[in-house]
Amino acid sequence: MAGLRALSLDRVSKHYGPARALDDVSLTVAGGEFLTLLGPSGSGKTTLLMSIAGFVAPTGGRILLNGQPIQHLPPERRNFGMVFQGYALFPHLSVARNVAFPLEVRGTPRAEIANKVKEALELVRLGGFADRLPRQLSGGQQQRVALARALVFAPHLLLLDEPLSALDRKLRADMQIELKSFHRQIGLTFIYVTHDQEEALSMSDRVAILREGKVLQLGAPTDLYERPATRFVAEFLGKSNFLSGTVERRSGESFAFRCNGLLFEQQGGESPVGASVLVALRPERLRVVGDGSQPRNQVEGTTAEFSYLGTSFHLLADTAIGRLAVTIPTWRHGASPVVGGKITLGWDPDASIRVEDD
Known part of the structure; x- marks a missing residue:
């Protein structure tokens, strides 16, 4: 996989008329870190993730990858992997073709595609599922296909937008363990969005708690839980x-x-x-x-x-x-x-x- 990349946000804001979806957000994500953006609905966490991905243009501020501004780059030039809440798999394509899609649009040679798809599916323990269609898979298996597709082109970092919210409680708990294991195995920078407090505490190296477009507190899960700075943080995190x-x-x-x-x-x-x-x-x-x-x-x-x-x-x-x-x-x-x-x-x-x- 790609080398470790650090991401910095410098006073990033996003305004929709008088409404401030993001309000001067500044933070740094270390290379190889698992950072979770946690907050209630409307707190700005998904807007922040989509600004990093390039799908939302910030009103102000800078987004830097290894010190280089990238806020002017379109999503396809940022080389970020993305895993969505609803998997976004092509239902008419096989597992292998779904995973191959990012490589095909990049013009990767066919022989190289085959090798990379095989490696990605083995990474997520789906090596024997290449010819199946998404509807023939369980929810957890579909999520792993989406993860393989996001990793197959060696992205600089991985963005995950509430990827486990569609799973039942038991499967969700199992996938939390798997995702953390994948993170340790590949050493890639993960930026994860959730509104689930237990999920954030159990998976993350650090958690950023957002409210009304602002980062209220940023720190390790134990620090946030044991030493919340405000009433909102103490109430929201437990x-x-x-x-x-x-x-x-x-x-x-x-x-x-x-x-x-x-x-x-x-x-x-x-x-x-x-x-x-x-x-x-x-x-x-x-x-x-x-x-x-x-x-x-x-x-x-x-x-x-x-x-x-x-x-x-x-x-x-x-x-x-x-x-x-x-x-x-x-x-x-x-x-x-x-x-x-x-x-x-x-x-x-x-x-x-x-x-x-x-």
Whole structure:
């Protein structure tokens, strides 16, 4: 496959009249990286991918490949592979002819086409399917044909626009593992679009979270999940409880804040005394007091709802600081919580994180 190529976006924007689909987006994708563009519908992620591909002309800014501007080049001159949500296979052509198509339009010699198609199909483990038609394949196999077609001409990088959204849950999970394996095997730069948070977390080297045409936060999945910068990021990338209050005192790297009359300790943050703060607390970071733990922060409440999920309990508790969502591993809590029963929840100062409100 082709050598590693780095891609940079320098203040890329796209306006449709007064609407800003992209608003001064700047980021760099390292050669060989798996970057995912994640966001809700209308956030600009597909517009950004199509701008990189050349199908959308930016209103402003630059797109650079290895430092060379390419925003003026048409799609066919960018040499980028593309995998679409609906596969976009030719139904009347065999698997081999579908994969060969990009080479044929480039005028590649026939003997060379045959060798490259064979290599691409073997890469995606479809070596024995060359003569079949797309309708004779499963959804996962069709997706692998689309991937082989996007890779057969040795693209500079691969763009994937929600390629797994048409698959059922089990097949989708299997294909996530396969795509990550393909990425490691070929070492190509992948830029992937999805609205599925778990998909982004499980597959990516880094994730860019978009909202209203802007990149709100960019980082490794663990960094984004454990240290979200804003309320939106914390809510969109998983579930969170939010506590708002006022800083009452500071001590070194920590501070104490009052929320609905109760005082809680929080590690980290530079908020001065008297400032308003918003703290995000993941459901799995809460514990039930009495199961052997004695966390610094505690609040009493009543179990309002309860679900048994096999490996964990999920419950909602009404407390003096609002309704809190809690996820508890089954092995850590022997008895099932009772709806209407009293419960004390707790967390340590480093279990939550201060975030900016949106």
